[in-house]
Amino acid sequence: MIKVDIEKKLKAYHGQQVLKILGEFPMGSITKIFGPSGSGKTTFLKIVAGLIEPEKGKITVEDTVWLDTSNHISLSPQERKPGFVFQNYALFPNMTVQQHLEYATDDQQWIAKLLATGKLNTLSTHKPEYLSGGQQQRLAILRAMAIKPQLLLMDEPFSALDPKMKSELITELKLIWGEQATTVLIVSHNPQELEGLTEREMEIG
Amino acid sequence: MDLTPIWLTLKLASVTTLILLLIGLPLAYWLSKGRSIIKIIIEAIITMPLVLPPSVLGFYLLLAFSPRHGIGKWLAETFNVQFVFSFQGLILASVIYSMPFMIGPIKSALQQLPVSLAQASYTLGKTERQTFIKVLLPNIRASVLTAIILTFAHTLGEFGVVLMIGGNIPNVTRVASIAVYDSVENMDYSSANAYSLILFCITFVMVISVFVFNKYKAKSPLE
Numbered sequence: 214m215i216k217v218d219i220e221k222k223l224k225a226y227h228g229q230q231v232l233k234i235l236g237e238f239p240m241g242s243i244t245k246i247f248g249p250s251g252s253g254k255t256t257f258l259k260i261v262a263g264l265i266e267p268e269k270g271k272i273t274v275e276d277t278v279w280l281d282t283s284n285h286i287s288l289s290p291q292e293r294k295p296g297f298v299f300q301n302y303a304l305f306p307n308m309t310v311q312q313h314l315e316y317a318t319d320d321q322q323w324i325a326k327l328l329a330t331g332k333l334n335t336l337s338t339h340k341p342e343y344l345s346g347g348q349q350q351r352l353a354i355l356r357a358m359a360i361k362p363q364l365l366l367m368d369e370p371f372s373a374l375d376p377k378m379k380s381e382l383i384t385e386l387k388l389i390w391g392e393q394a395t396t397v398l399i400v401s402h403n404p405q406e407l408e409g410l411t412e413r414e415m416e417i418g
Numbered sequence: 419m420d421l422t423p424i425w426l427t428l429k430l431a432s433v434t435t436l437i438l439l440l441i442g443l444p445l446a447y448w449l450s451k452g453r454s455i456i457k458i459i460i461e462a463i464i465t466m467p468l469v470l471p472p473s474v475l476g477f478y479l480l481l482a483f484s485p486r487h488g489i490g491k492w493l494a495e496t497f498n499v500q501f502v503f504s505f506q507g508l509i510l511a512s513v514i515y516s517m518p519f520m521i522g523p524i525k526s527a528l529q530q531l532p533v534s535l536a537q538a539s540y541t542l543g544k545t546e547r548q549t550f551i552k553v554l555l556p557n558i559r560a561s562v563l564t565a566i567i568l569t570f571a572h573t574l575g576e577f578g579v580v581l582m583i584g585g586n587i588p589n590v591t592r593v594a595s596i597a598v599y600d601s602v603e604n605m606d607y608s609s610a611n612a613y614s615l616i617l618f619c620i621t622f623v624m625v626i627s628v629f630v631f632n633k634y635k636a637k638s639p640l641e
Binding site for chain 2: 259262264289290291293294295296297299301303304305306307316317356357359360
């Protein structure tokens with residue numbers, strides 16, 4: 214079980230607002246997180262990943278404490294090693310599709326499977342600037358999954374995909390997540406977008 | 419015409435650029451991450467040579483490293499090293515004087531990279547060092563090349579600071595810019611013209627190379 218109880222001040226147009234999140238996510242579950250723009254969905258994912266520090270809070274994953282501000286415990290992102298799909302993809306302009314995955318893992322068989330899953334086999338030597346938006350987004354998903362994370366955090370991961378591609382990819386991803394018992398948190402501003410993927414949901418804001 | 423000042427200048431510019439590259443990359447990376455009072459003060463000190471008259475910098479270096487007192491005396495007595503009127507003195511002065519030209523473009527380029535690039539690398543389990551070498555550095559290589567060329571070209575053109583700390587000792591501290599001045603003083607316009615033309619050509623080729631290298635990125639050497 215992943216337990217989260219955090220509090221973080223957010224800068225808003227009219228002064229400050231406080232992001233308070235209390236939640237539990239069973240291991241191996243898929244949860245969609247939705248809420249209006251600016252409600253703190255991305256901030257929440259980054260806090261879980263260790264990329265942003267909250268003012269107060271505690272995060273535990275099974276028996277491991279990732280964050281406990283009262284005891285000054287905060288594992289680094291490298292120690293938490295979550296898979297993270299960034300909203301802006303955060304692809305490395307200097308690396309090809311293949312090199313992105315090789316940067317994350319040495320397992321060539323796994324890389325081949327990921328490339329097939331994302332239908333990027335024929336584009337493995339291309340750099341991000343030569344990929345379409347949808348292809349870039351798929352690469353961002355594959356790179357995050359390349360490390361076979363225990364926890365996968367996805368920020369608007371399917372926004373640039375056409376309905377057919379999205380549906381096929383989600384079917385493949387669900388199989389892999391099931392095999393690897395990956396816990397997945399998916400942020401979306403549009404809850405309908407993820408219908409059929411999971412019944413678990415959490416609203417922010 | 420004696421070509422020694424040209425070789426001496428090229429040697430000085432090469433050594434200075436190499437030293438500044440080794441110092442500049444980690445320093446620019448550190449400065450690019452967040453703000454603090456210490457960083458602001460250090461950045462101000464690094465930037466000072468841009469606005470300070472070179473003779474003022476040279477004067478203070480001359481005082482600081484004089485073998486008669488202070489650090490200069492200690493260095494001379496302990497390590498038998500003398501920075502005043504020596505080639506190593508020129509290197510020290512050049513490193514300080516050209517530092518903003520190495521640090522500035524690299525720091526600026528690092529700050530312009532989306533922060534999510536480094537964050538993505540961290541979530542893949544990579545250390546800051548791995549991230550810097552494999553992700554950040556390759557994506558700012560145009561700016562690093564610009565910094566290298568600017569530093570080299572700027573060192574070629576140093577005059578005031580070099581004259582103050584190094585003087586005009588043939589084969590030791592008499593670099594090309596000083597040789598031009600010296601030749602004009604001695605009414606030897608032919609040598610002055612030859613030194614000037616060589617310096618002009620080297621600098622022109624270097625600046626052109628920056629433009630050619632960055633042609634698709636449309637970057638001026640001053641960016």
